[in-house]
Amino acid sequence: xxxxxxxxRPLALMCALVLxxxxxxxxxxxxxxxxxxxxxxxxxxxxxxxxxQNNPDGSHALGTLYLQRPGRMRFEYDPPxxxxxxxxxxxxxxxxxxxEQASHYPLNETPAHFILRENISLREGLKVKSFERADRVLxxxxxxxxxxxxxxxxxxxxxxxxxxxxxxxxxxxxLRTELAFVNARFGGRxxxxxxxxxxxxxxxxx
Numbered sequence: 538x539x540x541x542x543x544x545x546r547p548l549a550l551m552c553a554l555v556l557x558x559x560x561x562x563x564x565x566x567x568x569x570x571x572x573x574x575x576x577x578x579x580x581x582x583x584x585x586x587x588x589x590q591n592n593p594d595g596s597h598a599l600g601t602l603y604l605q606r607p608g609r610m611r612f613e614y615d616p617p618x619x620x621x622x623x624x625x626x627x628x629x630x631x632x633x634x635x636x637e638q639a640s641h642y643p644l645n646e647t648p649a650h651f652i653l654r655e656n657i658s659l660r661e662g663l664k665v666k667s668f669e670r671a672d673r674v675l676x677x678x679x680x681x682x683x684x685x686x687x688x689x690x691x692x693x694x695x696x697x698x699x700x701x702x703x704x705x706x707x708x709x710x711x712l713r714t715e716l717a718f719v720n721a722r723f724g725g726r727x728x729x730x731x732x733x734x735x736x737x738x739x740x741x742x743x
Contacts, residue, residue: 574659574677575659583724584602587719591715608625609653611624630642639736650687662681676691704716
């Protein structure tokens with residue numbers, strides 16, 4: 538089941554292991570490497586990608602992600618998943634087309650804010666919970682220093698050169714949603730209307 542609490546946890550663990558190999562035990566993250574990862578994340582302006590999402594209940598979903606920093610994102614799920622997700626700079630909007638219902642949440646209180654914030658600092662605002670290095674792969678788990686209850690985000694990056702390949706959202710209950718990108722395109726132009734949400738439902742949750 539896809540809900541606001543688990544919607545962002547994505548990666549497909551089996552996919553990640555096939556693509557990247559098994560992780561090594563926690564590694565030491567040097568200041569230079571921390572700076573390199575931080576610079577890369579802040580350099581990300583746009584991302585458009587197909588994705589495979591693995592949910593905590595064992596179900597899977599496919600779709601397309603559109604992301605533009607700061608603040609904007611859209612998840613377009615393939616049928617039969619009747620969900621769309623929007624981030625418009627201020628709110629994260631969960632749309633259930635089957636129930637004809639939309640719910641709005643402050644963006645900075647959701648896991649989407651980890652990657653969509655204007656300035657990604659791995660020393661201020663965000664804190665590194667764990668770091669792993671595998672064969673040409675880095676995994677870094679981040680938590681929000683001010684909102685620890687929203688869980689954590691683990692980013693999986695190919696190394697040399699750095700490239701975001703997947704992320705995993707872990708909520709306060711320890712449930713994980715994993716998402717892996719397929720044929721990701723970084724830095725291209727995205728139609729801004731994709732991030733606009735027009736509420737056509739009279740029954741709107743808050």
